[in-house]
Amino acid sequence: MALPRPSPRGHSPLRRLLPPLLAATLIGGYTATVVVPALATSPDVVISEVYGGGGNSGAPYLNDFVELYNRGSAAVSLSGWSTQYAASSGTNYLVTALSGTIQPGSKYLVKLGSAGSQGVALPTPDATGTTNMSATAGKVALVTTTTALTCGSNCHATSSVKDFIGYGAANDYETSPAATLSNTTSATRSNPATDTDNNANDFAKVSPTPQNSQSGGGGGSCTGYTTRIRDIQGSAHISPLNGQAVSNVRGVVTAVKSTGFWFQDPCPDTSDATSEGVFVYTSSTPTVSVGQEIAVGGTVSEYRPSGATTANLTTTEITSPSVSVLGTRTVPAATVIGTGGRVPPTTVIDDDATGSVETSGTFDVATDGIDFYESLEGMRVQVNNPVAVGPGNSYNEIPVLGDDGANASVRTNRGGIVLRQTDGNPERLVIDDAILAGSVPTGVNVGDHFSGPAAGVLDYSFANFHLLLTSPITRVDSGLTPQSTTGPGTGQISVATFNVENLDPTDPQSKFDGLAGQIVTNLAAPGIISVEEIQDNDGATNSSVVAADQTWTKLINAISAAGGPTYTYQQINPVDDSDGGEPGGNIRVGLLYRTDIGLTFAAGTPGDSTTAESVSDSGNSADRVNLSYNPGRIDPTNTAFGTSRKPLVGKFSFNSKPLFVIANHWNSKGGDNPLFGRYQPPTLSSETQRSQQAAVVKSFVQSILAIDSQARIVVAGDLNDFTYSAPVQTLDTAGLTDLPATLSDAERYTYVYEGNSQVLDHILLSSSLTGASHSYNVVHVNSEFATQQSDHDPQVVRLTLP
Structure with a gap:
């Protein structure tokens, strides 16, 4: 426990330990009565507000009043005490006797005289007198006796004076006088818990806010509230008082930011359904501080973040507030x-x-x-x-x-x-x-x-x-730490998918090097990679450039520099600004593949951005399916792919066996309702287009299987949807197996969004490949880490071609 600090005048802290007036001291064998010097910095009861305009023209209250506050930690008996008033230069102090006890952190209201009939009645007083005080200037003392003071300009130093205020042109005060008041203003202690022994510093000229011992002003009482915060919040998402004016909403300030503050009722009810806290929107830096007990008036409002048309919930707040500081109180x-x-x-x-x-x-x-x-x-x-x-x-x-x-x-x-x-x-x-x-x-x-x-x-x-x-x-x-996987076994080919997040030559070399390191070290340099989000040569610059050869070359060179094998690529440039993604970026899917492992890209004429791929029967039992273009785009002018990436199919040969790889990047989930949004269950508006895209890809897969039911097909990429979603389920009905769905729940994720680990990227296999030896895993290298090369995790399957 801290020792009591000296007063600004250097007085002894004994007042904290002895009765306020006298101490018994043994001197030379007899007991002498010694007067303890006055100490205006009271450790407990102080004057917290003085108002002298009661009843006058324009007055908000009918009576003058003096308000006290116990800033100490224990109850104090006021029996035998008084408040006393004198004119600004007078020596005749008028006494109002006090009684009862003031609890720690509580207020005590002394009702005094009235000069007229204006204003409303005070809260029920704790003591009553008849003194009429000046509205503009005067002196008020809190005295530990009922004996009237008779001093002139030094009453504040009298031993029986517990606290003292001189306001306006008063000739007596603590250090400096408080401001000149009026019929509509009081001298209110800015922080009732603080007494600096300087009236000018301690008291502010504000609108009067009289509080009695039942008001809860700064202390343990919970009565006197006009509206409770829980009445504002209600047991619903919208306040039952939305749009209504409220007054005398009390609570303790719990947090402050640049445009407002939160305050909370220190006396909660037993219901879990109603919040006890609310935000007060001030629009500018608030003047309150944490721990102050306040009364707030204003208008209840529901604020919807990011605009009224979004799917966000609203937050309840009080706007255009008026705030009165009542005291201090322990934060709930x-x-x-x-x-x-x-x-x-x-x-x-x-x-x-x-x-x-x-x-x-x-x-x-x-x-x-x-x-x-x-x-x-x-x-x-x-x-x-x-x-x-x-x-x-x-x-x-x-x-x-x-x-x-x-x-x-x-x-x-x-x-x-x-x-x-x-x-x-x-x-x-x-x-x-x-x-x-x-x-x-x-x-x-x-x-x-x-x-x-x-x-x-x-x-x-x-x-x-x-x-x-x-x-x-x-x-x-x-x-x-990031995961790594193993390479393919003897006679196997590994196929991966990797969204490289808007990669273009304007990205720092460190991103290319980071992606290359993941491909070489963590993915064990797969034979084929379905790559999503390759951007054109000038990236987000919104020009007419659509070529991406510089992007591919920079990535391939980085892989070689990381100790990896030589790769080459297949892709088709999109029509400018037609495939969505970052404006100007012209993202596309492509196929990156090794040239050193007996893997070749089948002969064929490359397609263009708008011509649809088709299949035909070659009549060759060992290689039944021909592509009209290699690589080719699948139905690129179909409205299913409007403002979205078009799937790219490529035919490979590995150990003289044909392998079809279809690279995908379906439309994003942008526009869907959020999980914690106001519409429940969330509306997934973007799923409609992905379902259409899935139907197109399914039809193409089925066209291959109609010619060769044992065709080796890999469908890979960022499908922007979950294993259980309707679009991915559509691909399942094409006779494909979605490999993420074969993992345990604890492994089934390629992306982390708002704390939810989830699958957006997929590799699906035709039945001939799932029937043969294969192994598969997601390689967690990005999505879980603060430092990422991409926001997606890659995945890889090692296949034995039957």
């Missing part, structure tokens, strides 16, 4: 999300809405993850033993699970969490540094832990619930 304890607190649902995001959750009429915090987090919106929360299930991103956001994932559903073998058809993983929560810059560590990989609990306030943005940290955490490295 954080609600633990997880073991020992409120455990979130682990599979269901929402299962009872059919459309907008804002109008569904259902709200189930026990089973629906989206309702669970809504019921904590704006509150202080804490996640114990957080573990990262996604890498940190450039926005300083990290998706985590609490309790080291103990309550989570299916985890990956490397520390992530798997997205499944019936499990959106609502236990995920994103931590970020929107309140406290630098609070989120950098370089975080999947499986990493942290130095302590993640604590802050719960918010919603960018289609996810975010825990905005109010104290920093540091990374504890889990030691995750």
